[in-house]
């Protein structure tokens with residue numbers, strides 16, 4: 001199960017974030033921020049799985065866990081902001 005707030009709504013197909021490393025920058029860049037304080041200093045809990053096809057780590061699960069904001073020092077909801 002993937003926590004819906006960890007998905008990027010600016011991606012049309014709602015595909016979860018896949019790459020944990022090299023990836024070409026998408027045309028529209030977005031950043032997740034804390035819905036309380038707008039800080040982007042947030043942490044997610046996730047497991048990655050190696051993909052033999054793409055030869056990179058892919059996000060396997062986020063355990064439906066809320067994100068953690070280092071600025072609030074607590075759980076937070078994620079908002080996705082466009083970045084230019």
Ligand SMILES: [Zn+2]
Nearest residue numbers: 034037069072
């Ligand atoms: Zn915060």
